[in-house]
Amino acid sequence: MKNLSLHILILLLFGGNNQQAFAESDTLTVGIYHNPPFVIKTEDNNFEGLSIELWENIAQSANLTYRYELYSDFVGILKRLEYQDIDLTINPMDVNDSRVNKFDMTQPYFISSIGVAIPYLNRSPLAVFISNIFSLAFLEIILLLIFVIFVFGFFLWLIERRHNKFQF
Incomplete structure (x- = not known):
């Protein structure tokens, strides 16, 4: 406010x-x-x-x-x-x-920063879990995680590919 x-x-x-x-x-x-x-x-x-x-x-x-x-x-x-x-x-x-x-x-x-809190619709925990899994925010987090893993994996491959020929 x-x-x-x-x-x-x-x-x-x-x-x-x-x-x-x-x-x-x-x-x-x-x-x-x-x-x-x-x-x-x-x-x-x-x-x-x-x-x-x-x-x-x-x-x-x-x-x-x-x-x-x-x-x-x-x-x-x-x-x-x-x-x-x-x-x-x-x-x-x-x-x-x-x-x-x-x-x-x-x-x-x-x-003041007055706010009003109400229960988030009387939904079952399973419905809340499923709606969170298929939400846009969750998808963004998963894509960010995949990107970070890919970038660090790529740098690890660049460094290790000549020293560990059996692995790469």
Whole structure:
């Protein structure tokens, strides 16, 4: 799965232009989109999830006022950030060079390589054995082994053919 980052741009508040913008508006605009388990839109039009809880704890401890602005996708949020229509986003995103050059971003706080494992169809061991014997991967291994044996046999024949005339 991807490196995810909560890029809380609250750090920008402590830099020049954004501090002035925040002083003027007193309310941060937080761009979000539905992306479980990080941002989940509930039936009563509220939001919950990992990123929401983390942001609300940060905002509460820093006495920040904010409002959420819902977008349909991640691209819309990136455009709004770039045009400075929103102050920050709390949805997870990959940290890459082009984004680091455009935005202040935090280090990734969630990295996962989640997978799902299920039993490989309830087949008999004999059926599994036969399917493995007649698979393309097994054929490639056998052909590689034959090639290696042929090459080493050829070199052995080149070296030994004059010294062991009874064998060759």
